[in-house]
Amino acid sequence: MIDSHAHIYLKQFDEDRDEVVGRALDNGITRILMPNVDHETIEIMFEAEMKYPESCMAMMGLHPCSVDRHFERALYEVESWLGSREFVAIGEIGTDLYWDRTYWGQQQEAFKIQMAWGAERDLPVVIHCRESIDETIELAESLQLSAYKGVFHCFTGTLEQARKITGMGFHLGIGGVATFKNGNLDEVLKEIPLDRILLETDSPYLAPVPHRGKRNEPAFVRLVAEKIAGVRTVGLDEVIAETTQNCQRLFGIK
Structure with a gap:
Protein backbone atom coordinates (compact mmCIF):
# COMPACT_ATOMS: atom_id res chain seq x y z
CA MET A 1 0.00 0.00 0.00
CA ILE A 2 0.93 3.63 -0.47
CA ASP A 3 -0.18 6.47 1.79
CA SER A 4 -0.47 9.16 -0.86
CA HIS A 5 -0.74 12.05 1.61
CA ALA A 6 0.82 12.27 5.08
CA HIS A 7 2.51 15.08 7.00
CA ILE A 8 4.65 12.84 9.19
CA TYR A 9 7.33 15.53 9.45
CA LEU A 10 5.09 17.67 11.70
CA LYS A 11 5.72 18.12 15.42
CA GLN A 12 2.90 15.72 16.33
CA PHE A 13 5.31 12.90 15.42
CA ASP A 14 8.48 14.25 17.02
CA GLU A 15 8.32 11.88 19.99
CA ASP A 16 7.77 8.61 18.10
CA ARG A 17 8.40 9.08 14.37
CA ASP A 18 10.56 5.95 14.15
CA GLU A 19 7.76 3.87 15.65
CA VAL A 20 5.18 5.45 13.33
CA VAL A 21 7.22 4.56 10.25
CA GLY A 22 7.82 1.09 11.68
CA ARG A 23 4.09 0.50 12.18
CA ALA A 24 3.47 1.64 8.62
CA LEU A 25 5.95 -0.91 7.30
CA ASP A 26 4.44 -3.61 9.52
CA ASN A 27 1.04 -2.87 7.97
CA GLY A 28 2.28 -3.14 4.41
CA ILE A 29 2.71 0.56 3.62
CA THR A 30 5.71 0.72 1.30
CA ARG A 31 5.65 4.44 0.52
CA ILE A 32 4.58 7.59 2.36
CA LEU A 33 4.17 10.65 0.16
CA MET A 34 4.69 13.94 1.99
CA PRO A 35 3.10 17.18 0.75
CA ASN A 36 4.75 20.44 1.68
CA VAL A 37 2.84 23.24 3.44
CA ASP A 38 5.04 26.36 3.25
CA HIS A 39 8.57 27.65 3.87
CA GLU A 40 8.45 26.56 7.52
CA THR A 41 7.96 22.88 6.66
CA ILE A 42 10.50 22.41 3.88
CA GLU A 43 13.55 21.56 5.98
CA ILE A 44 11.74 19.26 8.42
CA MET A 45 10.14 17.46 5.48
CA PHE A 46 13.57 16.96 3.91
CA GLU A 47 14.88 15.63 7.22
CA ALA A 48 12.15 12.98 7.30
CA GLU A 49 12.88 12.05 3.69
CA MET A 50 16.60 11.67 4.43
CA LYS A 51 15.98 9.60 7.56
CA TYR A 52 13.52 7.23 5.86
CA PRO A 53 14.66 7.17 2.21
CA GLU A 54 13.05 3.81 1.48
CA SER A 55 9.63 5.03 2.63
CA CYS A 56 9.23 8.80 2.47
CA MET A 57 9.04 10.90 -0.69
CA ALA A 58 8.67 14.68 -0.76
CA MET A 59 6.42 16.99 -2.77
CA MET A 60 6.89 20.72 -3.18
CA GLY A 61 4.17 23.36 -3.18
CA LEU A 62 2.43 26.15 -1.29
CA HIS A 63 -0.66 25.21 0.74
CA PRO A 64 -3.62 27.56 0.19
CA CYS A 65 -3.88 28.31 3.92
CA SER A 66 -0.37 29.77 3.69
CA VAL A 67 -1.30 32.08 0.82
CA ASP A 68 -1.49 35.76 1.79
CA ARG A 69 -0.80 39.14 0.20
CA HIS A 70 2.90 38.23 -0.06
CA PHE A 71 2.34 34.85 -1.72
CA GLU A 72 4.63 35.66 -4.66
CA ARG A 73 7.63 35.56 -2.31
CA ALA A 74 6.61 32.12 -1.06
CA LEU A 75 6.07 30.87 -4.61
CA TYR A 76 9.53 32.08 -5.59
CA GLU A 77 11.01 29.74 -2.97
CA VAL A 78 8.83 26.85 -4.15
CA GLU A 79 9.90 27.41 -7.76
CA SER A 80 13.54 27.59 -6.71
CA TRP A 81 13.29 24.22 -4.99
CA LEU A 82 11.50 22.68 -7.97
CA GLY A 83 14.46 23.65 -10.10
CA SER A 84 17.07 22.30 -7.71
CA ARG A 85 16.05 18.65 -7.14
CA GLU A 86 13.42 16.04 -7.94
CA PHE A 87 10.02 15.83 -6.27
CA VAL A 88 7.28 13.26 -6.59
CA ALA A 89 4.58 15.91 -7.13
CA ILE A 90 3.64 19.56 -6.79
CA GLY A 91 1.63 19.90 -3.62
CA GLU A 92 -0.13 20.53 -1.76
CA ILE A 93 -1.76 23.33 -3.68
CA GLY A 94 -5.37 24.41 -4.12
CA THR A 95 -7.98 26.54 -2.39
CA ASP A 96 -9.54 26.77 1.07
CA LEU A 97 -12.66 28.70 2.10
CA TYR A 98 -13.04 27.11 5.53
CA TRP A 99 -12.05 30.27 7.40
CA ASP A 100 -12.90 33.16 5.10
CA ARG A 101 -12.40 34.65 1.64
CA THR A 102 -9.80 37.27 2.59
CA TYR A 103 -7.14 35.95 0.21
CA TRP A 104 -9.43 34.22 -2.27
CA GLY A 105 -8.00 36.14 -5.22
CA GLN A 106 -4.44 35.29 -4.19
CA GLN A 107 -5.39 31.63 -3.66
CA GLN A 108 -6.73 31.41 -7.20
CA GLU A 109 -3.61 32.99 -8.65
CA ALA A 110 -1.26 30.75 -6.63
CA PHE A 111 -3.27 27.71 -7.71
CA LYS A 112 -3.07 28.58 -11.41
CA ILE A 113 0.67 29.28 -11.22
CA GLN A 114 1.43 25.98 -9.50
CA MET A 115 -0.86 24.06 -11.86
CA ALA A 116 1.16 25.50 -14.74
CA TRP A 117 4.38 24.33 -13.09
CA GLY A 118 2.95 20.83 -12.91
CA ALA A 119 2.20 20.88 -16.62
CA GLU A 120 5.61 22.31 -17.52
CA ARG A 121 7.45 19.69 -15.46
CA ASP A 122 5.09 16.79 -16.21
CA LEU A 123 4.48 16.39 -12.47
CA PRO A 124 1.15 15.47 -10.86
CA VAL A 125 -0.54 18.10 -8.70
CA VAL A 126 -2.00 17.36 -5.27
CA ILE A 127 -5.04 19.58 -4.77
CA HIS A 128 -6.55 20.76 -1.49
CA CYS A 129 -10.15 22.04 -1.70
CA ARG A 130 -11.66 22.38 1.78
CA GLU A 131 -15.10 24.00 1.58
CA SER A 132 -14.26 24.95 -2.00
CA ILE A 133 -14.78 21.87 -4.18
CA ASP A 134 -17.07 23.53 -6.73
CA GLU A 135 -14.85 26.59 -6.94
CA THR A 136 -11.74 24.45 -7.44
CA ILE A 137 -13.44 22.33 -10.09
CA GLU A 138 -14.41 25.53 -11.91
CA LEU A 139 -10.84 26.81 -11.72
CA ALA A 140 -9.47 23.51 -13.02
CA GLU A 141 -12.02 23.47 -15.84
CA SER A 142 -10.80 26.91 -16.93
CA LEU A 143 -7.31 25.54 -17.56
CA GLN A 144 -5.95 23.38 -20.39
CA LEU A 145 -6.75 20.10 -18.67
CA SER A 146 -5.08 17.81 -21.17
CA ALA A 147 -1.77 19.01 -19.76
CA TYR A 148 -2.58 18.23 -16.12
CA LYS A 149 -2.67 15.15 -13.92
CA GLY A 150 -3.12 14.74 -10.20
CA VAL A 151 -5.45 14.12 -7.29
CA PHE A 152 -8.12 16.03 -5.39
CA HIS A 153 -6.90 15.04 -1.96
CA CYS A 154 -9.16 14.34 1.04
CA PHE A 155 -12.23 14.17 -1.17
CA THR A 156 -15.45 14.73 0.80
CA GLY A 157 -17.84 15.79 -1.95
CA THR A 158 -20.83 14.42 -3.81
CA LEU A 159 -21.03 11.83 -6.55
CA GLU A 160 -21.69 14.60 -9.08
CA GLN A 161 -18.54 16.42 -7.99
CA ALA A 162 -16.56 13.18 -8.04
CA ARG A 163 -17.67 12.50 -11.60
CA LYS A 164 -16.65 15.99 -12.71
CA ILE A 165 -13.22 15.55 -11.14
CA THR A 166 -12.57 12.10 -12.55
CA GLY A 167 -14.02 13.19 -15.88
CA MET A 168 -11.22 15.75 -16.08
CA GLY A 169 -8.72 12.94 -15.58
CA PHE A 170 -7.96 13.53 -11.91
CA HIS A 171 -7.98 10.98 -9.10
CA LEU A 172 -9.77 11.15 -5.76
CA GLY A 173 -7.77 10.89 -2.54
CA ILE A 174 -9.86 8.89 -0.08
CA GLY A 175 -9.00 8.99 3.62
CA GLY A 176 -10.43 8.61 7.09
CA VAL A 177 -13.59 10.61 6.40
CA ALA A 178 -14.84 7.64 4.37
CA THR A 179 -15.14 5.67 7.62
CA PHE A 180 -17.19 8.31 9.46
CA LYS A 181 -20.93 7.75 9.91
CA ASN A 182 -21.51 11.24 8.56
CA GLY A 183 -18.84 10.92 5.88
CA ASN A 184 -21.45 10.36 3.16
CA LEU A 185 -18.95 8.82 0.76
CA ASP A 186 -20.42 5.33 0.28
CA GLU A 187 -22.15 6.25 -2.99
CA VAL A 188 -18.94 7.76 -4.34
CA LEU A 189 -16.94 4.68 -3.35
CA LYS A 190 -19.46 2.39 -5.05
CA GLU A 191 -19.82 4.32 -8.29
CA ILE A 192 -16.40 5.80 -9.07
CA PRO A 193 -14.06 3.33 -10.83
CA LEU A 194 -11.37 1.96 -8.55
CA ASP A 195 -8.68 3.08 -10.99
CA ARG A 196 -9.52 6.68 -10.04
CA ILE A 197 -9.02 6.21 -6.29
CA LEU A 198 -5.91 6.72 -4.14
CA LEU A 199 -5.55 5.84 -0.46
CA GLU A 200 -4.39 8.52 1.96
CA THR A 201 -4.40 9.43 5.64
CA ASP A 202 -3.62 13.18 5.76
CA HIS A 211 -9.29 6.11 15.98
CA ARG A 212 -11.40 9.16 15.10
CA GLY A 213 -10.41 12.20 17.15
CA LYS A 214 -6.92 10.87 17.80
CA ARG A 215 -3.69 11.40 15.93
CA ASN A 216 -3.74 9.79 12.51
CA GLU A 217 -0.78 7.87 11.10
CA PRO A 218 0.09 6.06 7.84
CA ALA A 219 -0.56 2.57 9.28
CA PHE A 220 -4.26 3.48 9.47
CA VAL A 221 -4.52 3.68 5.68
CA ARG A 222 -5.34 -0.04 5.82
CA LEU A 223 -8.62 0.87 7.55
CA VAL A 224 -9.52 3.09 4.60
CA ALA A 225 -8.79 0.23 2.20
CA GLU A 226 -10.99 -2.06 4.29
CA LYS A 227 -13.83 0.48 4.14
CA ILE A 228 -13.59 0.72 0.35
CA ALA A 229 -13.52 -3.07 0.00
CA GLY A 230 -16.60 -3.39 2.19
CA VAL A 231 -18.60 -0.77 0.30
CA ARG A 232 -17.66 -2.19 -3.09
CA THR A 233 -18.05 -5.81 -1.88
CA VAL A 234 -14.67 -6.78 -3.30
CA GLY A 235 -11.62 -8.32 -1.69
CA LEU A 236 -9.23 -6.19 0.34
CA ASP A 237 -6.33 -7.47 -1.76
CA GLU A 238 -8.01 -6.11 -4.90
CA VAL A 239 -8.41 -2.65 -3.39
CA ILE A 240 -4.82 -2.61 -2.13
CA ALA A 241 -3.38 -3.82 -5.44
CA GLU A 242 -5.31 -1.42 -7.65
CA THR A 243 -4.91 1.70 -5.51
CA THR A 244 -1.19 0.97 -5.20
CA GLN A 245 -0.90 0.67 -8.97
CA ASN A 246 -2.83 3.92 -9.36
CA CYS A 247 -0.29 5.69 -7.15
CA GLN A 248 2.65 4.15 -8.93
CA ARG A 249 1.35 5.26 -12.31
CA LEU A 250 0.37 8.77 -11.25
CA PHE A 251 3.50 9.60 -9.26
CA GLY A 252 5.95 7.54 -11.31
CA ILE A 253 7.16 5.47 -8.36
CA LYS A 254 7.86 1.80 -7.72
Missing part, protein backbone atom coordinates in the same frame (compact mmCIF):
# COMPACT_ATOMS: atom_id res chain seq x y z
CA SER A 203 -1.76 12.30 8.96
CA PRO A 204 -1.82 13.58 11.66
CA TYR A 205 -5.37 14.71 10.82
CA LEU A 206 -8.70 12.94 10.20
CA ALA A 207 -7.96 9.54 11.73
CA PRO A 208 -10.38 6.82 10.58
CA VAL A 209 -12.78 4.97 12.84
CA PRO A 210 -12.05 3.52 15.43
Whole structure:
Protein backbone atom coordinates (compact mmCIF):
# COMPACT_ATOMS: atom_id res chain seq x y z
CA MET A 1 0.00 0.00 0.00
CA ILE A 2 0.93 3.63 -0.47
CA ASP A 3 -0.18 6.47 1.79
CA SER A 4 -0.47 9.16 -0.86
CA HIS A 5 -0.74 12.05 1.61
CA ALA A 6 0.82 12.27 5.08
CA HIS A 7 2.51 15.08 7.00
CA ILE A 8 4.65 12.84 9.19
CA TYR A 9 7.33 15.53 9.45
CA LEU A 10 5.09 17.67 11.70
CA LYS A 11 5.72 18.12 15.42
CA GLN A 12 2.90 15.72 16.33
CA PHE A 13 5.31 12.90 15.42
CA ASP A 14 8.48 14.25 17.02
CA GLU A 15 8.32 11.88 19.99
CA ASP A 16 7.77 8.61 18.10
CA ARG A 17 8.40 9.08 14.37
CA ASP A 18 10.56 5.95 14.15
CA GLU A 19 7.76 3.87 15.65
CA VAL A 20 5.18 5.45 13.33
CA VAL A 21 7.22 4.56 10.25
CA GLY A 22 7.82 1.09 11.68
CA ARG A 23 4.09 0.50 12.18
CA ALA A 24 3.47 1.64 8.62
CA LEU A 25 5.95 -0.91 7.30
CA ASP A 26 4.44 -3.61 9.52
CA ASN A 27 1.04 -2.87 7.97
CA GLY A 28 2.28 -3.14 4.41
CA ILE A 29 2.71 0.56 3.62
CA THR A 30 5.71 0.72 1.30
CA ARG A 31 5.65 4.44 0.52
CA ILE A 32 4.58 7.59 2.36
CA LEU A 33 4.17 10.65 0.16
CA MET A 34 4.69 13.94 1.99
CA PRO A 35 3.10 17.18 0.75
CA ASN A 36 4.75 20.44 1.68
CA VAL A 37 2.84 23.24 3.44
CA ASP A 38 5.04 26.36 3.25
CA HIS A 39 8.57 27.65 3.87
CA GLU A 40 8.45 26.56 7.52
CA THR A 41 7.96 22.88 6.66
CA ILE A 42 10.50 22.41 3.88
CA GLU A 43 13.55 21.56 5.98
CA ILE A 44 11.74 19.26 8.42
CA MET A 45 10.14 17.46 5.48
CA PHE A 46 13.57 16.96 3.91
CA GLU A 47 14.88 15.63 7.22
CA ALA A 48 12.15 12.98 7.30
CA GLU A 49 12.88 12.05 3.69
CA MET A 50 16.60 11.67 4.43
CA LYS A 51 15.98 9.60 7.56
CA TYR A 52 13.52 7.23 5.86
CA PRO A 53 14.66 7.17 2.21
CA GLU A 54 13.05 3.81 1.48
CA SER A 55 9.63 5.03 2.63
CA CYS A 56 9.23 8.80 2.47
CA MET A 57 9.04 10.90 -0.69
CA ALA A 58 8.67 14.68 -0.76
CA MET A 59 6.42 16.99 -2.77
CA MET A 60 6.89 20.72 -3.18
CA GLY A 61 4.17 23.36 -3.18
CA LEU A 62 2.43 26.15 -1.29
CA HIS A 63 -0.66 25.21 0.74
CA PRO A 64 -3.62 27.56 0.19
CA CYS A 65 -3.88 28.31 3.92
CA SER A 66 -0.37 29.77 3.69
CA VAL A 67 -1.30 32.08 0.82
CA ASP A 68 -1.49 35.76 1.79
CA ARG A 69 -0.80 39.14 0.20
CA HIS A 70 2.90 38.23 -0.06
CA PHE A 71 2.34 34.85 -1.72
CA GLU A 72 4.63 35.66 -4.66
CA ARG A 73 7.63 35.56 -2.31
CA ALA A 74 6.61 32.12 -1.06
CA LEU A 75 6.07 30.87 -4.61
CA TYR A 76 9.53 32.08 -5.59
CA GLU A 77 11.01 29.74 -2.97
CA VAL A 78 8.83 26.85 -4.15
CA GLU A 79 9.90 27.41 -7.76
CA SER A 80 13.54 27.59 -6.71
CA TRP A 81 13.29 24.22 -4.99
CA LEU A 82 11.50 22.68 -7.97
CA GLY A 83 14.46 23.65 -10.10
CA SER A 84 17.07 22.30 -7.71
CA ARG A 85 16.05 18.65 -7.14
CA GLU A 86 13.42 16.04 -7.94
CA PHE A 87 10.02 15.83 -6.27
CA VAL A 88 7.28 13.26 -6.59
CA ALA A 89 4.58 15.91 -7.13
CA ILE A 90 3.64 19.56 -6.79
CA GLY A 91 1.63 19.90 -3.62
CA GLU A 92 -0.13 20.53 -1.76
CA ILE A 93 -1.76 23.33 -3.68
CA GLY A 94 -5.37 24.41 -4.12
CA THR A 95 -7.98 26.54 -2.39
CA ASP A 96 -9.54 26.77 1.07
CA LEU A 97 -12.66 28.70 2.10
CA TYR A 98 -13.04 27.11 5.53
CA TRP A 99 -12.05 30.27 7.40
CA ASP A 100 -12.90 33.16 5.10
CA ARG A 101 -12.40 34.65 1.64
CA THR A 102 -9.80 37.27 2.59
CA TYR A 103 -7.14 35.95 0.21
CA TRP A 104 -9.43 34.22 -2.27
CA GLY A 105 -8.00 36.14 -5.22
CA GLN A 106 -4.44 35.29 -4.19
CA GLN A 107 -5.39 31.63 -3.66
CA GLN A 108 -6.73 31.41 -7.20
CA GLU A 109 -3.61 32.99 -8.65
CA ALA A 110 -1.26 30.75 -6.63
CA PHE A 111 -3.27 27.71 -7.71
CA LYS A 112 -3.07 28.58 -11.41
CA ILE A 113 0.67 29.28 -11.22
CA GLN A 114 1.43 25.98 -9.50
CA MET A 115 -0.86 24.06 -11.86
CA ALA A 116 1.16 25.50 -14.74
CA TRP A 117 4.38 24.33 -13.09
CA GLY A 118 2.95 20.83 -12.91
CA ALA A 119 2.20 20.88 -16.62
CA GLU A 120 5.61 22.31 -17.52
CA ARG A 121 7.45 19.69 -15.46
CA ASP A 122 5.09 16.79 -16.21
CA LEU A 123 4.48 16.39 -12.47
CA PRO A 124 1.15 15.47 -10.86
CA VAL A 125 -0.54 18.10 -8.70
CA VAL A 126 -2.00 17.36 -5.27
CA ILE A 127 -5.04 19.58 -4.77
CA HIS A 128 -6.55 20.76 -1.49
CA CYS A 129 -10.15 22.04 -1.70
CA ARG A 130 -11.66 22.38 1.78
CA GLU A 131 -15.10 24.00 1.58
CA SER A 132 -14.26 24.95 -2.00
CA ILE A 133 -14.78 21.87 -4.18
CA ASP A 134 -17.07 23.53 -6.73
CA GLU A 135 -14.85 26.59 -6.94
CA THR A 136 -11.74 24.45 -7.44
CA ILE A 137 -13.44 22.33 -10.09
CA GLU A 138 -14.41 25.53 -11.91
CA LEU A 139 -10.84 26.81 -11.72
CA ALA A 140 -9.47 23.51 -13.02
CA GLU A 141 -12.02 23.47 -15.84
CA SER A 142 -10.80 26.91 -16.93
CA LEU A 143 -7.31 25.54 -17.56
CA GLN A 144 -5.95 23.38 -20.39
CA LEU A 145 -6.75 20.10 -18.67
CA SER A 146 -5.08 17.81 -21.17
CA ALA A 147 -1.77 19.01 -19.76
CA TYR A 148 -2.58 18.23 -16.12
CA LYS A 149 -2.67 15.15 -13.92
CA GLY A 150 -3.12 14.74 -10.20
CA VAL A 151 -5.45 14.12 -7.29
CA PHE A 152 -8.12 16.03 -5.39
CA HIS A 153 -6.90 15.04 -1.96
CA CYS A 154 -9.16 14.34 1.04
CA PHE A 155 -12.23 14.17 -1.17
CA THR A 156 -15.45 14.73 0.80
CA GLY A 157 -17.84 15.79 -1.95
CA THR A 158 -20.83 14.42 -3.81
CA LEU A 159 -21.03 11.83 -6.55
CA GLU A 160 -21.69 14.60 -9.08
CA GLN A 161 -18.54 16.42 -7.99
CA ALA A 162 -16.56 13.18 -8.04
CA ARG A 163 -17.67 12.50 -11.60
CA LYS A 164 -16.65 15.99 -12.71
CA ILE A 165 -13.22 15.55 -11.14
CA THR A 166 -12.57 12.10 -12.55
CA GLY A 167 -14.02 13.19 -15.88
CA MET A 168 -11.22 15.75 -16.08
CA GLY A 169 -8.72 12.94 -15.58
CA PHE A 170 -7.96 13.53 -11.91
CA HIS A 171 -7.98 10.98 -9.10
CA LEU A 172 -9.77 11.15 -5.76
CA GLY A 173 -7.77 10.89 -2.54
CA ILE A 174 -9.86 8.89 -0.08
CA GLY A 175 -9.00 8.99 3.62
CA GLY A 176 -10.43 8.61 7.09
CA VAL A 177 -13.59 10.61 6.40
CA ALA A 178 -14.84 7.64 4.37
CA THR A 179 -15.14 5.67 7.62
CA PHE A 180 -17.19 8.31 9.46
CA LYS A 181 -20.93 7.75 9.91
CA ASN A 182 -21.51 11.24 8.56
CA GLY A 183 -18.84 10.92 5.88
CA ASN A 184 -21.45 10.36 3.16
CA LEU A 185 -18.95 8.82 0.76
CA ASP A 186 -20.42 5.33 0.28
CA GLU A 187 -22.15 6.25 -2.99
CA VAL A 188 -18.94 7.76 -4.34
CA LEU A 189 -16.94 4.68 -3.35
CA LYS A 190 -19.46 2.39 -5.05
CA GLU A 191 -19.82 4.32 -8.29
CA ILE A 192 -16.40 5.80 -9.07
CA PRO A 193 -14.06 3.33 -10.83
CA LEU A 194 -11.37 1.96 -8.55
CA ASP A 195 -8.68 3.08 -10.99
CA ARG A 196 -9.52 6.68 -10.04
CA ILE A 197 -9.02 6.21 -6.29
CA LEU A 198 -5.91 6.72 -4.14
CA LEU A 199 -5.55 5.84 -0.46
CA GLU A 200 -4.39 8.52 1.96
CA THR A 201 -4.40 9.43 5.64
CA ASP A 202 -3.62 13.18 5.76
CA SER A 203 -1.76 12.30 8.96
CA PRO A 204 -1.82 13.58 11.66
CA TYR A 205 -5.37 14.71 10.82
CA LEU A 206 -8.70 12.94 10.20
CA ALA A 207 -7.96 9.54 11.73
CA PRO A 208 -10.38 6.82 10.58
CA VAL A 209 -12.78 4.97 12.84
CA PRO A 210 -12.05 3.52 15.43
CA HIS A 211 -9.29 6.11 15.98
CA ARG A 212 -11.40 9.16 15.10
CA GLY A 213 -10.41 12.20 17.15
CA LYS A 214 -6.92 10.87 17.80
CA ARG A 215 -3.69 11.40 15.93
CA ASN A 216 -3.74 9.79 12.51
CA GLU A 217 -0.78 7.87 11.10
CA PRO A 218 0.09 6.06 7.84
CA ALA A 219 -0.56 2.57 9.28
CA PHE A 220 -4.26 3.48 9.47
CA VAL A 221 -4.52 3.68 5.68
CA ARG A 222 -5.34 -0.04 5.82
CA LEU A 223 -8.62 0.87 7.55
CA VAL A 224 -9.52 3.09 4.60
CA ALA A 225 -8.79 0.23 2.20
CA GLU A 226 -10.99 -2.06 4.29
CA LYS A 227 -13.83 0.48 4.14
CA ILE A 228 -13.59 0.72 0.35
CA ALA A 229 -13.52 -3.07 0.00
CA GLY A 230 -16.60 -3.39 2.19
CA VAL A 231 -18.60 -0.77 0.30
CA ARG A 232 -17.66 -2.19 -3.09
CA THR A 233 -18.05 -5.81 -1.88
CA VAL A 234 -14.67 -6.78 -3.30
CA GLY A 235 -11.62 -8.32 -1.69
CA LEU A 236 -9.23 -6.19 0.34
CA ASP A 237 -6.33 -7.47 -1.76
CA GLU A 238 -8.01 -6.11 -4.90
CA VAL A 239 -8.41 -2.65 -3.39
CA ILE A 240 -4.82 -2.61 -2.13
CA ALA A 241 -3.38 -3.82 -5.44
CA GLU A 242 -5.31 -1.42 -7.65
CA THR A 243 -4.91 1.70 -5.51
CA THR A 244 -1.19 0.97 -5.20
CA GLN A 245 -0.90 0.67 -8.97
CA ASN A 246 -2.83 3.92 -9.36
CA CYS A 247 -0.29 5.69 -7.15
CA GLN A 248 2.65 4.15 -8.93
CA ARG A 249 1.35 5.26 -12.31
CA LEU A 250 0.37 8.77 -11.25
CA PHE A 251 3.50 9.60 -9.26
CA GLY A 252 5.95 7.54 -11.31
CA ILE A 253 7.16 5.47 -8.36
CA LYS A 254 7.86 1.80 -7.72
